[in-house]
Amino acid sequence: MKEEHEDAAEASGKAPRLCEHHTVELNELWQVIRLEAERVACDEPRLQPLVKGVILDQECLGEALSARLSRKLAREDMGREDVQSLLKEVFREHPALVHSAAEDIEAIHSRDPACDSPVEPLLFYKGFAAISTYRVSHQLWKNGRRQLAYYFQSLASEVFGVDIHPAARIGCGIMLDHATSFVVGETAIIEDNVSILHEVTLGGTGKETGARHPIVRSGVLIGAGAKILGRVEICEGAKIGAGSVVLNDVEAHTTVAGVPAEVVGRTEEENPAMGMNQGLVCRRTS
Incomplete structure (x- = not known):
């Protein structure tokens, strides 16, 4: 199944850009996070146990991720120590996951x-926690530990309201802004540097098997409540208006909106995901 999925991913003739370049220097980011954490602990004494346990007592970002996620995901069937130990093992064996989290x-x-500081996503943002949990479940899936991968998927759905x-x-x-009710199907692909708001669905259109979920290329901005259904391709730098239902491919640097979505113009920015401008004011197409 895994091989079929990955073969189908290239069906459009263009290999997906997935974690191609790590631009964030991990040690520098970790030092900034530690400094900010010390400030938070000083300013808010009641948060000291959280900040100390998640950041100040940890040696690196991977350990901090393990500590934070374990506090969120622990349950009666898998306690916090067990979850944290498992996560530390996964991050230690697959350091690319930590680099992805830094990005x-x-x-x-x-x-x-x-967001005033990089410490805030780590401590407080459920969109970041949800995508980090997905990264663990995806690695477990690739390692053949599919039941455990499903377990973490179900936890993320229950705890964060995000089902990937x-x-x-x-x-x-990847920026999941607010993140609530974000749903991603099995064969979906989201490339690097995409911004997505809450209540977005990347879904199928029926019970067919094989490649049946969307491909979202780099630089895309997807507005709140948008539904993108079927094996459609949202090309580089496109913008999907809030509440839209997309059933067809969207060309690069094109803005679509409506139910069903229609082209309303060209994007003003080269990379809408970076600008986060959700307005539909745009250059008209010729």
Whole structure:
């Protein structure tokens, strides 16, 4: 099944850009997070146990991720120590996952005007926690540990209101803004540097098997409540208006909106995901 999925991913003739480049220097980011965490602990004494346990007592970002996610995901059937131990093992054996998390933190910090520090996504943002949990479940899926991958998917759905199939393929530099009710199907692909708001669905259109979910290329901005259904391709730098239902391919640097979605013009920005401008004012197509 895994091989069929990955073969189908290239059906459009263009290999997906998934974590192609890590631009964030991991140690530098970790030092910034530690400094900010010390400030938070000083300013808010009641948060000291959280900040100390998640960041100040940890040696690296991978350990901090393990500590934070274990606090969120622990349950009676798998306690916090067991979850944290498992996550530390996964991050230690697959350091690319930590680099991907660093890219996600930087994406949130640079694109979200409400985010004042890179420590905030790690401590407080459920969109970041949800995508980080997905990255663990996806790695477990690739390692053949599919029941455990499904377990973490179900936990993320329950805790964060985000349901991403562990077989879906998602790149780095992803911003899930608010994140509630974000749904991604099994064969979906999301490339690097995409921004997505809440209540977005990347779904299928029936019970067919094989490649049946959307491909979202780099630089795309998907507005709140948008539904993209079927094996459609949202090309580079496109913008999907809030509440739209997309049933057909969207060309690069094109803005679509409506139910069903129609082209309303060309995007003003080369990379809408970075600008986060959700307005539909745009250059008309010729």
